[in-house]
Amino acid sequence: MTIPRRFTGDTLVIASHNAGKVREIAELLGPYAARFTTAGALGLPEPEETGDSFVANAELKARAAAAAGHVALADDSGLVVPALNGDPGIYSARWAGPTKDFALAMRKVEDGLVGQTDRSAYFVCALSLAWPDGHVETVEGRCYGTLVWPPQGLHGFGYDPMFRPDGHSLTFGEMDPAAKHAMSHRADAFAQLVERCFR
Structure with missing residues (x-):
């Protein structure tokens, strides 16, 4: 087993052009890096996601x-919906189209679930x-829940307003951001990454 490499620098580039993701990442990693910059601020193009x-x-x-x-x-x-054969999955952002319209993306998910009894995601x-x-x-983190309709709440971003995590009565869109950060897929992944590379 290889020993994980530790982050020892002072500047960390957040490789995203998504303002919502950048904000969440900076909040989660704030204690571990002196300075953050972003791919957008450095003028780096978004690579084509071919994985x-x-x-x-x-x-x-x-x-x-x-x-x-x-x-x-x-x-x-992204959001994985078993009843939709795993869609939108790695195409979660693309389902929102070029204008990043997640109301449209959530509607596409809901339309796909018509007649389905399994609303797990x-x-x-x-x-x-x-x-x-x-x-x-x-590292990879996950958070399990159920999809609700209509979307509820104005917090978060993406599919958050239609995702109710298991064991909770509020969607990610309704939760205080701090409550979401404590249990989300991103929080799970960050806990693993911090343990691996930042402690």
Whole structure:
């Protein structure tokens, strides 16, 4: 078993152009890095996500951003709906179209569930930390729940307003962000990554 590599720098590049993700990542990793910047702020293009899994796409994005010379963290996450054969899955953002209209994406999920009794779903978050020399550390977190309709709440982003985590009465969209951070797929992945690379 290989020993995980620790992050020892002061600047971490968040390899995302998604403002919601950048905000959540900065909040979750705030204690562990002195400075954050983003792929967008550095003028780095978004690489084409050609991987066939969340892990493959996270690693692809992290490596692309690390090529700019700093350790880079990339997230690839999405909603997996078993009754839709795993869709939208790695295409979760693409279901929202070029204008990132997640009301449209949530409607597509709901339309696909018409006549289905199984409304279970889970969020997946793969996190990859890449160094300029090509080394990568990757973890994957999950959060299980049920899909509700109509969407509820104005917090969070993406599919949050239609996802009610198991054991809770509120959707991610209704929860205080701190409550979501404590249990989300991203929180699960970050707990693993912090233990692996930041402690």
